[in-house]
Amino acid sequence: MKQLGLFAPPLARRTDPPQSHRAAEEIEPELTGLRLQTLRWIARHPGLTLREIADEENLRDPRTANRRAPEIREHGLVRALPTRPCSATNRHAAPYEITEAGRIALAAGEVSAVALKEAADHAEN
Numbered sequence: 001m002k003q004l005g006l007f008a009p010p011l012a013r014r015t016d017p018p019q020s021h022r023a024a025e026e027i028e029p030e031l032t033g034l035r036l037q038t039l040r041w042i043a044r045h046p047g048l049t050l051r052e053i054a055d056e057e058n059l060r061d062p063r064t065a066n067r068r069a070p071e072i073r074e075h076g077l078v079r080a081l082p083t084r085p086c087s088a089t090n091r092h093a094a095p096y097e098i099t100e101a102g103r104i105a106l107a108a109g110e111v112s113a114v115a116l117k118e119a120a121d122h123a124e125n
Contacts, residue, residue, distance in 0.1 A: 050069055
């Protein structure tokens with residue numbers, strides 16, 4: 001399993017040339033933005049499919065979690081369970097649950113987020 005950073009800027013912008021995107025893909029991914037949010041959603045709704053999670057979280061685009069879940073699953077932070085009929089689509093889909101590594105990463109992310117907020121608040125005063 002790769003070690004993930006928690007907060008980092010994007011590795012390539014949408015406007016960057018293709019070679020920048022290829023280079024960014026080769027660099028170890030970070031647990032930031034939507035990856036971290038997807039981990040939070042799966043932790044809040046264990047045993048639900050990604051579409052069911054999207055419905056529970058009132059996501060405007062239900063594909064949001066679908067795009068990030070394989071990335072965090074690849075690093076062992078969540079696992080897919082055996083497929084079952086999804087209550088949102090009536091199709092078979094895999095429910096997800098967070099792993100112990102995911103809980104640790106999530107706790108570190110939450111602690112880091114609090115530390116960043118406290119630092120920002122302190123800087124304002």
